[in-house]
Amino acid sequence: MTNREVMKIAIDRYKDMQLIVAIEELSELQKELTKALRNINNNKTINLENLVEEIADVEIMIEQIKMIFRIDDLEVKNVIQRKVNRLLNKLEESNNE
């Protein structure tokens, strides 16, 4: 079974509850990021393993959010490209200041 097929079964079974799981996973990543920042500030080591775990959880849930709302990957990719281009422009502008 592909990853998408497994996610489809989860969405069919749990429906909108998967959006609650998505919100939970986002806050878990948020928590790991605040821990990482705190450790950076205290010159302590960062737990990369935990960070990778939470990034993976969030990526799985983002995939499901797109499936639930029937959002096309290409549409998201286009928006990402537009935003990264805008970021590049900003960076270049601040270089010239």
Ligand SMILES: [Mg+2]
């Ligand atoms: Mg998690």
